[in-house]
Amino acid sequence: MDYTIRETQQDFQMLRMSGTSTGLEPGRENGLQPRALFQLNRPTEDQIEVQPQVELELHRHRQQEYQQHAEQRKPAWLKPKCTLSVFIACFCLSAVFLGMVYYIRQSLHRVSPCDSPACQKASVHLSMSSDPFTHPCDYFLFTCGPERADDQGKSRRGVKENRTLDRKTELLQYLREILESNDELASSSVKKAKEFYRTCMDTKSLAITGVEPFLALVHKLGGWSLFGQWSKTDFNSTLSMLMRDYATFPFFNVYVGEDPTDASSKRSKRYIQIDQPDLIVPIKWNREMAKSEVMRETVGLFLDSCKSHLMLLGAPPDEVILHVGPFISLSSNLAVTMAPLSYRRAKGQLYRKLTIKELQRRAPAINWLACLQAVFHPEPLTEDEHILLHNLPYVVQMSHIITNKTAGNELKNSELHTFMVLNLLHTLLPALDSRFSNMANTLSVAFGHTRLRQRDLQTKTDAPTELFTVAPRWKRCVMETELGFGDVLAPLLRENVATGEAEELIENILSSFKSHLRELKWSDQKALQIVMNKVESVTPRIVTTKENQAELDLLYSEVSISNHSFFSNYIELLSFLQKRLSRLLREDNDNADILAVSPSLLGNELVIPAGIFIPPFFHPTYPRAMNYGVLGFLLAKDLLHQLLPDIYSQSEMVRAIGQCVWSHYRTVTDKDIGEVSLSAAQQQEVSVQYLALQIALKAYEKSLKKQPADTSISEFSHTHLFFIAFSQANCDADQYHHLMPMEPSFIMTVVCAKSRLCPTNLQCLKTTRRYSWNGC
Structure with missing residues (x-):
């Protein structure tokens, strides 16, 4: 306001000093000094007459010039003609400015989206x-x-x-995607793993092949009295062949592991371990009698299943029951002295160390040295080799039963042979057509029967293991592929780690x-x-395989995979697994289970499987x-x-x-x-x-x-x-x-x-009760 008054005064002075009779005295245009600003002139008579009119015109002239001059000095936004439009424009500019400020502030807290394939x-x-x-x-x-x-x-x-x-299902699905992917640059061992999986999924070829491969295998074992042809092979010779070539352990299990009670050295020695078998017939533990027994409520179902299997093999109907009945009876006799892990631990029956010679004296029916030499070939074993036994009472009972059936009694000796062949059939069920697997599914659903796989024997617990048959075909094929090619798939899991x-x-x-x-x-x-x-003493370690790709290709070079016969591929896999047992005995190899989905404690080491670091649970991106x-x-x-x-x-x-x-x-x-x-x-x-x-x-x-x-x-x-x-x-x-x-x-x-980090509370509107919502 002060600025406007001063401007007005200056304008007024300039108007008075302009070229008029009142501005300068006549005759003083050239170098004459102006009169003082407030000096009054004496008017003449003519001037007195016209003065009101002149002053009025002068006043109008001054007012006009003043308005024009003041208008020129006003800012554009004060001019009356553009006030509304300028106001709108200014409002828009202000809105844009505030929007930019808000955007910048929000951008500081905005999280950029993840656009990787895994995130998508x-x-x-x-x-x-x-x-x-x-x-x-x-x-x-x-x-x-x-x-x-x-x-x-x-x-x-x-x-x-x-x-x-489900952690296990998601891991299997992840491995499935690996096995079904096309990679022309994959190594030879990876290609073999993928081919093994592909033939497993080829159910049409399995159906066309039928049961002929299994019958040919039985013929190699000396035949079977069920079909009227049996060469009366030696019991121990047949048993050695089953364990060596087909990873089938009908009377006892064999695997390699350390002695957890041996703390004398930093590197624990690896021992051959003898454990009780996993009987095909379902059994249960009787706490009152402190013994195992066949589940009577499922005997009928199991009997029908066995009869159906033999009928599918083409066995004469009148011979079927003559073989199935003694098989169940022998299974019941073997089950009597079997016991769960917790009971054996409490009784001190685990990790009992003795030599093969001492074991032979306790259980003479088995030719222990010959059988173990067959399984661990070419490892040189002698009768002085120490082993770990996990149920001596069972081994003694088993030997007694076998001795009674091989003592010059041809019929009972035939029962032992049938028992071994039916165990072989159970081992090879995954390699047979869908009629067998569907029947096994039905039986498993009926009484929850589970089968321990060879790898599971090294970490035995009382907890139920993964159902072997009750699963979609792709799951079973992934598990079988991993069983033989786990070391090949492990590096592919490490990529995320x-x-x-x-x-x-x-x-x-x-x-x-x-x-x-x-x-x-x-x-x-x-x-x-x-x-x-x-x-504080725990050290985490993510499990990885020690072999590089070249070593894996060399290791699996002895495995021959067919592109049309899953049965022959499965036999090849079982033989390869048994050959690896001797390698585990002499080499420091973790033989990690890549299907593990939770950490385990090994001494002060927290062993973390690589298989937990997979989508949708984890991904680096x-x-x-x-x-x-x-x-x-x-x-x-x-x-x-x-x-x-x-x-x-x-x-x-x-x-x-x-x-x-x-x-x-x-x-x-x-x-x-x-x-x-x-x-x-x-x-x-x-x-x-x-x-x-x-x-x-x-x-x-x-x-x-x-x-x-x-x-x-x-x-x-x-x-x-x-x-x-x-x-x-x-x-x-x-x-x-x-x-x-x-x-x-x-x-x-x-x-x-009680956390302010949550976007909102989580109260369910369907609840009818009033409650005080506080954290714990």
Whole structure:
């Protein structure tokens, strides 16, 4: 305003000084000094008459010039004619400016999308699942176990199956993709593995081939009295041939392993180990009698199955029952002194060391030296070689039974031969046509019969093993291919591990694991110190094969794979496996199981299988939120089970967590669970999974502090993606999942109750009860 007044005064002065009678005195144009500004002139008479009119015109002239001059000095945005348009333009510019500021601020927090092929595939998978933060009821109102026969359970069955990831199934699927891929530059051993798998999947050729290859094999063994032709071969000769060429162990198992009780040297010696067999007929353990017995409720089904198998082989109908009956009887006699691992451990029957000569004296019916020399050829064995025995009472009983049947009794000797041939048939079922496998499926479903494979013998437990027959064809073919070509497939699994992301994840999970243990309230400080000493001494190691590609090609050069006969390929595989036993005996080879899906503790070493670092659980290009949300949680859970099996009894806080989570579940769900209380094992599992999720989340936060940037999938960022990823794999099928009394993703709702990292709370609107939502 002051500026405008001064400008007006100056304009007024300039107008008075302009060339008029009032501006300068006459006759002073050239160098005359102007009159003082406030000096008054004396007017003449004429001037007095016209003065009002002149002054009026002068006033108008001055006002006109002043307005024009002032108008020129005004900013454009003050001019009346363009005020509205300028205002709109300025508003738009302001809006653009504010938008740019907002965009820049948002860009600082925006997560760039992951566009790798693995992320694109993961995005498709996530798009097929519900977001737990928008559909919480679909995530925690059912259990991981068998569904209840109610409408609520049936309506959610599809949702659950679509998002549940089974670690073993996903690993098999990953190996399937490898085996079915076309790679012209693949090594010779990889090509053999793929050809083996392809012939396994060629069911049409198997159907055309029929049973002739198996009958030809029986003929090589001296025939079979079932068909009226048997050369009465020597029992021990036939047994040696079955074990050496066809990996069939009808009376006892043979494998190679260390003696865990031998701590005299840093490198444990490897021993031949003799264990009880895996009988074809289903047996059960009678706790009261402390002995095994054939499951009488399944004898009829098993009898029908055996009869059907023999009929498919073309056996005369009237001869079938004459061979099947004695087979079941002999199986029952052998089963009497068999015992589960826990019982034998308690009785001190495991890892009993004795020489082959001493074993021969205890069980003379078997020619032990000849049989073991056949299996471990060309390894030179003598009768002074030490072996480890895992059930001496069974071996003595078995020898007694065989002696009774070979003591000049041709009929009973024939029963032993039938027993061995039927075991061979069971070994070769995967190589026969679908009629045999379908029948085996039916039988397995009927009584849950499982078969231990050769590799499983080295880590025997009382836990059920993978069903051998109850699986889709592709699964069975992948497992059989891995059984023979595991060392070939292992390097292909290592590709995801060699990038460094796997090591970083393990390091952060272990660090978070240790710090979290210190935060728990322990029963006493001594217990905490023992636990921490145990945890601090653990060194993680990712299992890898030692052979390079050239060594693998050389190793498998002795394996001949046909492109049209899976039966001959399967025989070749079994023979190759037996030849490798002698190599395991003299070489320091881990012979790692690439189908393992959880870590194991070997002394102070935490052995982590490479097979856990696969999509959809892990990939080097995944956002770290996804890797930590899925595999980080699973790894933390495995660590708690492996390192702290008794954590429930060692920490009051762990017990409180289990009770708290269960209390929340009872409160917020509409399930009629009444006053059901959890067992100690169930409460421990609930606590373990709760702690595992917190450990994984803390490890991810630590990772973000080191590297704040992270990518995204499906526009989910950071912890939102972390929790969504976790919800995809929380029904993982492991040996503890049956202890979870609820859908494990419910734990996420409890963690989010006291964490500000969750996008929103996870309250299910379908619940009818009011509750106070607090974390545990």
